[in-house]
Amino acid sequence: MSKKIKDYVIITIGMFMVAAGLYFFLMPGNLAIGGxxxxxxxxxxxxxxxxxxxxxxxxxxVLFIVAFLVIGTSFGVKTIYASLGTSFLVLLFEKIIPIHAPLVEDIILQLSFGIFISAIGMGIVFNRNASTGGTDIIAKILNKFWGIDLGKAVLLSDFAITIGAGFAFGPELGMYSLLGVIVNGLVIDSTIEGINLSKQVSIVSKRSEDIKKYIIKDLERGATLYHAEGAYTGDKKQVLVTVVDRKDFIRLKNYINDVDKNAFITVSNVYEVLGDGFKNIGD
Structure with missing residues (x-):
């Protein structure tokens, strides 16, 4: 499957999640959490x-015209698909599954399910350099030019809408909507970080040459060697550093356990990796 087709398949999955969270949980309770x-x-x-x-x-x-002009053609095309697709899905749901009242009476349940389903969908779409439209586009602009995290940028751009919800539906629903915006932003950032999570692994081992070959040939990843000296023993050592995804990290850990049970390994989470074998720097 080509990268472009894969992008649109994943965007479609995210789009369905956003539309479902909105239509079945947020819209019936007049919970305007922005966008x-x-x-x-x-x-x-x-x-x-x-x-x-x-x-x-x-x-x-209106807003994806702004995306074309400010962010670029690639983002604009994907956003047209995702934003209009989400809107048409909501229209379709309105036609074939009309809802005239909230599914449950507990507004916290509505808010929680609506946010988690739609925010995870938004995170999936954002991660493919697209947007479900609305103020997400403004958030993407803030992220592009000022480096503000996407979730926090969504929070800023949606704040005014929650104020409008307070005037339209009363202060209680307005406050719930504001709470929803805050949680929505946090879930979006957590989703993107979770999707992009990789492991940076530093290895000190007497079998570093074998481990290096395994990383390069079997995992098809790169690695960097540093020459070091043990502080206590004064022995010359090699420190092997690589970045792998979670699946390959398990394979690497099992291999090291097989060849050198006394290896010294440190592992840290890396939330974004750009370059050969990972995301393109321009994505």
Missing amino acids: ANGLAIVLNHVFPFLSIGVFMIIINI
Whole structure:
């Protein structure tokens, strides 16, 4: 499967999650946690003759024009697909599975399920250099030019929408919406970090040559050798450093255990790796 097809398959999965979280949990409770959907919920309350799905499409059309102009063609094309696709999914749900009341009476349950399903979907989409539209586009601009974490950027751009929800639906729902925005941002960042998580492994072993060959030939990863000296013994040593994904880390650990049970290994989490064998620097 080519990278482009894989990107769109993964974006579609994220898109379905976002639409499901919004439609089945957040929208019935008027929980406007930001984004085009949050603004659409508020606007639908003021102008009920247009559905939330229609408002989402209108808002996204305006904002993805901004994405084309400011962020670039690649991001814009993927965002058109994801944002309009999410909006049309919401419209489809409205037609085939109409919901006239919240699924449950507990607003905390609605908020929790809605946030976790939609925020994980947003994180998946963000990780493919796209957006589900709405204020996510503004968040991507803040991330691109000022380096603000995507989740925190979403929080900033969505704050005004929660204020509008407070005026439209009352302070209680406004406060729940604000809480939702905060949790939403944290879940997005956690999702992206979890998807990109790799392991940086430093190895000191008498069998470093065998381990190096295993990393290069079997794991098809690169490695770096540092020459070091033991502080206590004064012995000359080699420190082998590599970065691998979680699956390959298990394989590497098992191999080291087989060839040198006395090897000294330190492991640290790395949340983004750019370069050969990982993400392109421009992604």
